[in-house]
Amino acid sequence: MEPAPSHLDTPLPPVHVAIIMDGNGRWAKARGLPRTAGHKRGAEAVRRTVEAAREMGVSTLTLYAFSSENWKRPAGEVTDLMGLLRLYLRGEINNLHKNGIRLKVIGDRRRLGPDITALIEDAESKTADNTALTLVLALSYGGRQEVVEAARRLALDVAAGLILPDDVDEDRFEAKLFTAGIPDPDLIIRTSGEQRISNFLLWQGAYAELVFIETLWPDFGRTELEDAIRVFHGRDRRYGGAR
C-alpha cells in the first residue's frame, strides 16, 4: 500500500468504487482449508464491504465476483461458487432492500442457470427504486465479451436501419454496455497482491485509479476500503490534460 497523504480532512468518497475480489483460494490454502472455505469467508467480506461503502457515502460499488474465464475452474469449485451465490442472493436481498441498496448484475447471466437468473431478476426489480447505494455484481462477466456484445448490438441497429455507421460514437457504444447509465469507476481496487485487470471493466476503467493491496479478499473490510480510498484521494487525476 502506498503511503497515505497526511493533509487529509474528509474529502467526499469516490462516486464509483470497483473491486476485483481476489485471494480466496490462497486465504484457504494458508489455513489448510479447501478453497470453498475461502469463498465462504469471501462472501462475509462482501457483506462487510457493502455496508461500509453505503455508510461512507459511495454511490456505486461494483464487485467482480465471477469472471467469464472462471468457468474454466474445476466443476466442483464452480458448483460451490454458484451455491454460495444462490445463498447470498436468497439471504441478502431483503437486507439490501431494507438498507436502500439497488442491486444490478452485469455479465452473461444466461450462463448462470435459470434459478439464479430468476433470483437476480427478482432482486433487481425489488430494489430498482433504491437510492442509498447501487451494488453492481459482475457475474460471468468479461470486459472483452461485453465490448464485443455492444459492437454486435450496434451492428444490429445499423442493419435494421435505426442508425448509420457514421452515427456510431462513444455515447452510443456506452449505451449498449451492461453498465449503461452507470458512471465509470473512479477507483478500482484489487486484493491479494496481483497487479492485473483480468478482463474487468475494460472500457469503463479507462481513467480509473488503480489500487493494488496485499490483503486477501476474505480479510477485506471497512479499514481496507478506507485505506484504499485514502490512497485514491492522494492521486492526481489528469485525464490526459496538463497539470
Ligand code: IPE
Ligand atoms: C477470488 O479468489 C474469487 C474468484 C475468482 C471466484 P480466487 O478463487 O481467485 O483465489 P486465489 O486467487 O486462487 O487465491
Ligand code: IPE
Ligand atoms: C479475477 O480473479 C476474477 C474475479 C475476482 C472474479 P482471478 O483469480 O480469476 O484472476 P487471474 O486468473 O488471477 O487473472
Ligand code: MG
Ligand atoms: Mg484469483
